[in-house]
Amino acid sequence: MAHNKTIAIIGATGNVGSAIAKCLSVTSNRLLLMSKEAEALAQLISDIRLASPAVEIESATCAKEASWEADLIVVASSSIEGKEIAERIREVAIGKIVISVSQPINGCLNIVASPSNISAAEELQQLLPHSKVVKTFNTAFALDRFTPKSICNFADSFIAGNNGAAVDTVVELVRSAGFNPIPVGDLSASRMLERMQLKTIDQPVKNRSGWLNWLNRLTN
Amino acid sequence: MHEQLDNTLRMKVALSEEEWASVKSFFIPKKLRKRQYLLNAGDVCQYFCFVEKGLLRSFSVDKHANEHVVQFALEGWWISDMGSFLSGDNSIYNIEALEDAELLLLTKQAMDDMLNQIPKMERYFRMLMQNNIVVLQRRILGTLSLSAEEKYKRMMLLYPDILQRSPQQYVASFLGITPETLSRVRKQVSSGK
Numbered sequence: 001m002a003h004n005k006t007i008a009i010i011g012a013t014g015n016v017g018s019a020i021a022k023c024l025s026v027t028s029n030r031l032l033l034m035s036k037e038a039e040a041l042a043q044l045i046s047d048i049r050l051a052s053p054a055v056e057i058e059s060a061t062c063a064k065e066a067s068w069e070a071d072l073i074v075v076a077s078s079s080i081e082g083k084e085i086a087e088r089i090r091e092v093a094i095g096k097i098v099i100s101v102s103q104p105i106n107g108c109l110n111i112v113a114s115p116s117n118i119s120a121a122e123e124l125q126q127l128l129p130h131s132k133v134v135k136t137f138n139t140a141f142a143l144d145r146f147t148p149k150s151i152c153n154f155a156d157s158f159i160a161g162n163n164g165a166a167v168d169t170v171v172e173l174v175r176s177a178g179f180n181p182i183p184v185g186d187l188s189a190s191r192m193l194e195r196m197q198l199k200t201i202d203q204p205v206k207n208r209s210g211w212l213n214w215l216n217r218l219t220n
Numbered sequence: 221m222h223e224q225l226d227n228t229l230r231m232k233v234a235l236s237e238e239e240w241a242s243v244k245s246f247f248i249p250k251k252l253r254k255r256q257y258l259l260n261a262g263d264v265c266q267y268f269c270f271v272e273k274g275l276l277r278s279f280s281v282d283k284h285a286n287e288h289v290v291q292f293a294l295e296g297w298w299i300s301d302m303g304s305f306l307s308g309d310n311s312i313y314n315i316e317a318l319e320d321a322e323l324l325l326l327t328k329q330a331m332d333d334m335l336n337q338i339p340k341m342e343r344y345f346r347m348l349m350q351n352n353i354v355v356l357q358r359r360i361l362g363t364l365s366l367s368a369e370e371k372y373k374r375m376m377l378l379y380p381d382i383l384q385r386s387p388q389q390y391v392a393s394f395l396g397i398t399p400e401t402l403s404r405v406r407k408q409v410s411s412g413k
Contacts, residue, residue: 068251069252091249094244095246095325096248130245
């Protein structure tokens with residue numbers, strides 16, 4: 001069943017959620033955008049329809065219902081909200097790919113370590129034991145958050161996940177959205193990706209080709 | 221979400237609470253809206269599908285663009301293209317939701333893992349396949365030997381819910397008769413002639 005997927009984006013009106021929605025609107029997938037901010041959601045969908053008239057896109061007000069209908073779920077919320085969302089969608093997310101874009105940061109732009117000192121993506125995987133959590137997109141919009149006009153300009157999107165088939169699916173999705181997918185290993189690699197993102201917020205990278213340098217710096 | 225599956229399995233096998241919890245973890249819950257497709261002809265059938273709620277049909281389309289309904293699936297039934305599911309070859313069938321549907325999907329890997337881990341499910345699927353063979357044989361003989369009126373009467377007896385809920389052109393296709401013939405037969409049967 002290689003036909004187009006239904007993708008639910010939970011937290012679609014946030015900075016990252018809306019950026020992901022815009023990028024995925026150029027793919028042939030059907031989008032279900034979920035947000036509690038009804039007005040912002042309606043505006044976002046209107047903007048996306050204007051830019052991509054062929055897109056199949058709908059709003060949703062319930063994370064569980066949207067995830068139930070979805071083939072693939074994007075949790076685009078803070079890591080704290082992500083835990084609440086995980087509780088709500090656990091039963092309907094069984095067997096599905098769940099993309100984590102959460103950043104466990106506090107107001108001082110520091111990583112908020114979990115008690116077990118694992119990444120937000122690994123925490124999400126623990127909360128959704130029968131889903132296939134994949135980390136991606138968390139670094140892709142680091143600069144664009146502050147320059148929305150350039151959304152989708154940035155090419156690389158790193159991908160980490162434990163399930164090989166799920167990573168392959170996300171690689172294709174990321175590619176179809178206009179990014180250069182770079183698999184970096186299993187979900188433990190998301191610790192590095194989350195710290196990488198923190199660096200880019202803390203110290204914006206001027207040269208947009210500098211990602212691999214950052215990667216090397218963080219891993220060495 | 222798993223009520224129908226629970227009821228269906230209970231009729232054949234007695235699972236412990238632990239086994240039931242494990243069984244549920246193999247199924248992907250999926251909602252389809254009316255007229256959405258679970259399978260498109262030309263794709264590989266990736267799922268063995270259990271219907272919790274709704275009505276689906278599987279059908280093929282011939283070179284003259286005529287549709288041929290092979291199967292309906294109501295609550296508590298299974299639907300798939302077994303050939304494509306097992307072989308990985310492209311399917312010649314489409315599977316469409318005729319009503320908003322709640323489904324539970326098994327991938328090939330999930331099914332293999334479940335059958336390995338839970339022998340009672342192996343027994344359940346053996347019985348399911350046996351029943352399917354009986355139904356298929358009955359359907360083949362009916363298609364070859366029964367008149368249009370006999371086919372319709374048997375459908376009234378066996379699948380009254382499908383007659384109520386499906387568009388009539390799909391019922392006609394399933395029975396291998398034209399919609400006009402179905403309309404005529406229905407009038408004859410309802411008037412008692």
